[in-house]
Amino acid sequence: MREVVVGLGACGIAAGGIPVYDRLKELIDPQKDQAVLKQTGCVGMCYREVLVEVREQGKRTLYGDVTKERVDRIVEEHLRAGKVIEEWKVGEENEVLAKQKRIVLRNCGKIDPFSLDEYLGVGGYQALVKVLNELKPEQIIAIIAESGLRGRGGAGFPTGTKWKYAAAAKDQHKYVVCNADEGDPGAFMDRSVLEGDPHSILEGMAIAGAAIGADHGYIYARAEYPHAVRRLRHAIGQAEEKGYLGNNILGKGFNFSIRLKEGAGAFVCGEETALIASIEGRRGMPRVRPPFPVDSGLWGHPTCINNVETLANVPWIIINGAKAFNIFGTGNSKGTKVFALAGKIKRGGLVEVPMGISINEVIYDIGGGTISGKPFKAVQMGGPSGGCIPAALGDTPVDYEKITATGAIMGSGGMVVMDTDTCMVDVARFFLNFTQNESCGKCTFCRIGTKRMLEILERICAGKGEEKDLLTLAELAEQIKSSSLCGLGQTAPNPVLTTILYFRDEYQAHIKDKKCPAKVCGALVDYVINSELCTGCGLCLKACESGAISGEKKKPHLIDPSKCIKCSKCITVCRQGAVEKR
Amino acid sequence: MTEATARTSEGTVLSPFSKMLWRHHGEPGMLIPLLQAAQDAYGYIPSLAIEQIAEVTAIPASEVFGVITFYKQFRLLPLGKYVLRTCKGTACHVSGAELIAQTVEDELGIYPDETTKDGLFTYMVVACLGCCSLAPVVMIGDQAYGRLTPEKVRKIIKQYRRKKEQAA
Numbered sequence A: 001m002r003e004v005v006v007g008l009g010a011c012g013i014a015a016g017g018i019p020v021y022d023r024l025k026e027l028i029d030p031q032k033d034q035a036v037l038k039q040t041g042c043v044g045m046c047y048r049e050v051l052v053e054v055r056e057q058g059k060r061t062l063y064g065d066v067t068k069e070r071v072d073r074i075v076e077e078h079l080r081a082g083k084v085i086e087e088w089k090v091g092e093e094n095e096v097l098a099k100q101k102r103i104v105l106r107n108c109g110k111i112d113p114f115s116l117d118e119y120l121g122v123g124g125y126q127a128l129v130k131v132l133n134e135l136k137p138e139q140i141i142a143i144i145a146e147s148g149l150r151g152r153g154g155a156g157f158p159t160g161t162k163w164k165y166a167a168a169a170k171d172q173h174k175y176v177v178c179n180a181d182e183g184d185p186g187a188f189m190d191r192s193v194l195e196g197d198p199h200s201i202l203e204g205m206a207i208a209g210a211a212i213g214a215d216h217g218y219i220y221a222r223a224e225y226p227h228a229v230r231r232l233r234h235a236i237g238q239a240e241e242k243g244y245l246g247n248n249i250l251g252k253g254f255n256f257s258i259r260l261k262e263g264a265g266a267f268v269c270g271e272e273t274a275l276i277a278s279i280e281g282r283r284g285m286p287r288v289r290p291p292f293p294v295d296s297g298l299w300g301h302p303t304c305i306n307n308v309e310t311l312a313n314v315p316w317i318i319i320n321g322a323k324a325f326n327i328f329g330t331g332n333s334k335g336t337k338v339f340a341l342a343g344k345i346k347r348g349g350l351v352e353v354p355m356g357i358s359i360n361e362v363i364y365d366i367g368g369g370t371i372s373g374k375p376f377k378a379v380q381m382g383g384p385s386g387g388c389i390p391a392a393l394g395d396t397p398v399d400y401e402k403i404t405a406t407g408a409i410m411g412s413g414g415m416v417v418m419d420t421d422t423c424m425v426d427v428a429r430f431f432l433n434f435t436q437n438e439s440c441g442k443c444t445f446c447r448i449g450t451k452r453m454l455e456i457l458e459r460i461c462a463g464k465g466e467e468k469d470l471l472t473l474a475e476l477a478e479q480i481k482s483s484s485l486c487g488l489g490q491t492a493p494n495p496v497l498t499t500i501l502y503f504r505d506e507y508q509a510h511i512k513d514k515k516c517p518a519k520v521c522g523a524l525v526d527y528v529i530n531s532e533l534c535t536g537c538g539l540c541l542k543a544c545e546s547g548a549i550s551g552e553k554k555k556p557h558l559i560d561p562s563k564c565i566k567c568s569k570c571i572t573v574c575r576q577g578a579v580e581k582r
Numbered sequence B: 001m002t003e004a005t006a007r008t009s010e011g012t013v014l015s016p017f018s019k020m021l022w023r024h025h026g027e028p029g030m031l032i033p034l035l036q037a038a039q040d041a042y043g044y045i046p047s048l049a050i051e052q053i054a055e056v057t058a059i060p061a062s063e064v065f066g067v068i069t070f071y072k073q074f075r076l077l078p079l080g081k082y083v084l085r086t087c088k089g090t091a092c093h094v095s096g097a098e099l100i101a102q103t104v105e106d107e108l109g110i111y112p113d114e115t116t117k118d119g120l121f122t123y124m125v126v127a128c129l130g131c132c133s134l135a136p137v138v139m140i141g142d143q144a145y146g147r148l149t150p151e152k153v154r155k156i157i158k159q160y161r162r163k164k165e166q167a168a
């Protein structure tokens, strides 16, 4: 029987995957066509969504950019006439996959996330079986420690060590918490794993539970991820029914249940102590550590908190052994890392690479360079806690320590690529705006200091920057870093500091010359109508509220710079793309 | 939704929220799930629900209110028929989200967190919708629209308006 598989991760759905699926369902007659229709999670090549794969004996064909309208031809020609439609095939698949190594994403885009049988079919829950049959808790922890696995949630704490502490804590109740809050803007690795392979997370949690002696688990999932929540809930039900979760699992006397908690929209709740407060039903505000959650976490009980990607590695390591994992990577960074490639990249999507490969390899060899064809300028890593690594440092390997040395951080895996059309001062302002909004308000410097930094950056972007601003920014940054309780404040200045470090001349251009080299900051550019593109339709003239635009019908229009308030309205109404910032 | 209809629905609908209220037996950590259920039932959290939740959980209403205002998900005002979310995540930002947001504001004539007079749209700005490779993105209800231009956004909003006119 042939299989027709539609990628229905959130990206696939957003790109129109459901109508494609429905149309295929309408057309395919399982008997006549000898084909069944299936769905899977994120395939990784989000830039070609909707993706439809046809699996036949010994052969697979991947179609990209499929629309509802294209489905008919795929069914007619491929399924019924046996003719592959070459021009719709994703030709570059091998190129995209060549440098990747899929451990975390081993099942994503392959299995149906709603099917426990398919998960079992690829060796699912075998690691849990092995753990309960063959391994003592110390042995599980030893394997994880030997593998060199470090937390993928951002801080990179060795997972084996964390489990050892949690196992050593003495209490009647202990908890395992999966941190699925993924709040970094520009990151969607965890979402894809939750959507594409939910059982692997449940299995990882159960193994953690067996290792540290916990009887309960919580998954704290981000509110904005409805598909992930639905699939997790479904998977928990299946695992309970089949006895992989619940009481006396596999008859081995091990009890472990998992509950799902939905976040309510607060970035700071990704921080572990805030997350605990949020599960307990309070405002999600971080507290002083120690005590660390492994000693006193949920309701005062020892709690081991791990990130989604960290947990997804666990079953693979148990089955394949620590050595199979730590042959990948560098000195202190073992295994693989999943990145969400986005921004001005040609092939945006989800990639998983062995640690140690260079940023350039990820961006050029896998991502295909910038989508605009313009030079790659910088890549933002680590979201609001991270920084911008300039193209000149593109040889930096993917390695916790090496990336930290640049001033950015590995972070959870967002990689937002920027080209020469991106203004770095504006990017710094963007992140400060984010952290300033998301600060919970507990620490004064994080609450007010970020606000002051934001005001300065806004001033610089508005062309009112002063020479001393850079010093003030650096000073505030130091104070915020040293007087904030949690990672949010401690790292909030990083995007500003790294952009000042690597793109100082761009700041100077804003401050001294009152110019925005990338032509982004509205106040520092002139709005001009390109007379070759303008058709004189008059839409901008009508939209302009300050009466700055003039021109006769069907003749190129003009903007009077002395009246223009740079509101961009003309740009939003022009259908020819004739209004330019110069 | 007008104030009056909201109030009648407060009294009459026996939603999963009401059932949760009934069943609540003081297990810890239920405040946020209760608030989420209330919001699912009404589209926002009416003051009556705050009082009910405070009563069953024995958490002071002031504290319940404090939790509501801490989290972005919770709303104290009724929503429009469609919630339009403009993504301002990093990927969307560098791909022109600002222009998209401005187009939405122009087209709807409201600022973020407001509802249009006809009750059709509530407009929100969010930090990231997680479909970064489709940037810039706008989501209306559960439907995401990617790779947008100002022109496309206007078209999409007009489609929703037309749908409403046809229904009327």
Ligand SMILES: Cc1cc2nc3c(=O)[nH]c(=O)nc-3n(C[C@H](O)[C@H](O)[C@H](O)COP(=O)(O)O)c2cc1C
Pocket (backbone or CB within 6 Å): A150, A151, A152, A153, A154, A155, A156, A157, A159, A179, A180, A181, A182, A183, A184, A267, A268, A269, A270, A271, A272, A273, A305, A306, A307, A308, A310, A311, A412, A486, A487, A488
């Ligand atoms: C402001 C802030 C936000 C965070 N957000 C997340 C998040 O979204 N997901 C995550 O796994 N860890 C996040 N963390 C890190 C967690 O506090 C914690 O280190 C992590 O979940 C531990 O798991 P790991 O050891 O497997 O990485 C955040 C930390 C801070 C300070």
